Amino acid sequence: MQRNQLLLLQRVLFRSCRAVCSLLFILSCMHIVGRPSVLHARSSKQSVPENDYKAAFIYHAARETVWPRYAFRSSTEAFRVGIIGNNDLAQTLKKLVLEKRIHTRPVQVISLSGKERVPDSLHILFIGKKMYSKRHHFIDSLLTEPVLTISDMKEFTRCGGMIGLRLKKKNRVTLNLHSVAQAGLHFDDEFIRLAEITTGISPAYLYNIANLTTFPSHVMNNPDSVFTVGILGKSPFCKKAHKMLVQGKIHQMRIKLIVTSKVKKALRSNMVYISKSEQDTYRGYLQRLHSKQILTVSEIPQFAYNGGFVQFNIRDKRTPLTLNQTAALAGLEFHPKLLEIAHIVVATVTREND
Incomplete structure (x- = not known):
């Protein structure tokens, strides 16, 4: 009492x-x-x-x-x-x-x-x-x-x-x-x-990161195509936020949203957000995704250090991002403005039992 x-x-x-x-x-x-x-x-x-x-x-x-x-x-x-x-x-x-x-x-x-x-x-x-x-x-x-x-x-x-x-x-x-x-x-x-x-991940974070990343030429040079954003795991967004995300454009392309719990479906995406709900299994997902030209993003702690490309540091006021420069091996290039405000690491995908 x-x-x-x-x-x-x-x-x-x-x-x-x-x-x-x-x-x-x-x-x-x-x-x-x-x-x-x-x-x-x-x-x-x-x-x-x-x-x-x-x-x-x-x-x-x-x-x-x-x-x-x-x-x-x-x-x-x-x-x-x-x-x-x-x-x-x-x-x-x-x-x-x-x-x-x-x-x-x-x-x-x-x-x-x-x-x-x-x-x-x-x-x-x-x-x-x-x-x-x-x-x-x-x-x-x-x-x-x-x-x-x-x-x-x-x-x-x-x-x-x-x-x-x-x-x-x-x-x-x-x-x-x-x-x-x-x-x-x-x-x-x-x-x-x-x-x-404004706490937690928001659609704007995904939207901004994608627009400030240069993708391989087969993606960038086809403005009539659709840019696919995959959400792997439990989506942190409500239906209203999903609608907000697809209303915009990424590199002048319309946005298609896929919410799935299966990596196989996520492989069809240009960018994959791995939900915090997948914290125990995300390293296995990265092993499946790392050989593809897919931008992987998450707010899971140590995400970039384990091979993910973009890590949102939600509670960090001064360094909101950690960027993994091995993204270049996947044909991805971060805008200089992102590099200026981010903590930079170089880390490859590790196995779950490492």
Whole structure:
């Protein structure tokens, strides 16, 4: 009984601490925007305009993010923020940053309709929820670029976006640290602590890795073909996530998804994700797959050290990937951006009884 009471007390304290942190974060955003605090707004029965909050959040997030040097062409280059699908927000943000700077740089805000090509010179791109059907297009176009992506659309971080802002949810901010690291960006530790982290493997991880890997010519030179993604073992994704995965394209090819428990079926794939449910048997699977030109990926610990090609380090904020360079023997080549953020190993497939 005493133990149950202690566990209950721990839960209450954890929730209280998180609530306080969230409140402090909201208050800091309201301070930036120059409006009364949330507490004051409630007492006077006034609500803070949604775009004011979003503008303040974008500004705050920019201050808590570190960009690599190569993201700027010169020491005097302006900090550029693009807003797609919300012109009112763009105007609000312009007023907010009129006399402010981000990392000592003047700020330019650009309103985009979504029809034009995303400018190369952006440092932040906010994608409005009206652009939900085009989310993959915008995220894909920035896969290797040091651009912080933010959106108020649902499931944004599970699509590969970096920051999700959901004003109607208790946990207002979600982060995809893998996408952030792949872009060469870093968040302040305090910013990470105040947010909800997208945990576990997400369809975006598979999608991004495949698009940042060069496959043999018979795959790459046939844009009319289908790129097959195999999931070997118990899928970590729900049906909605499966649908999300096949909505995009990999190297301009349509995606076909195979979920199976049999290696023989997985051999038909271009990329095979080996589920964590197969942790006890995956080395045997790798023996069957290693002679094929198939990209093998998993978040199983030591996966790359035992011959797998891509290992997701889910809980590692700084080194999200371990890449096995023996992938080159299978005709696979990783994009330089992946190599920059990954831990590199050279390991061949070992037998299960080794």
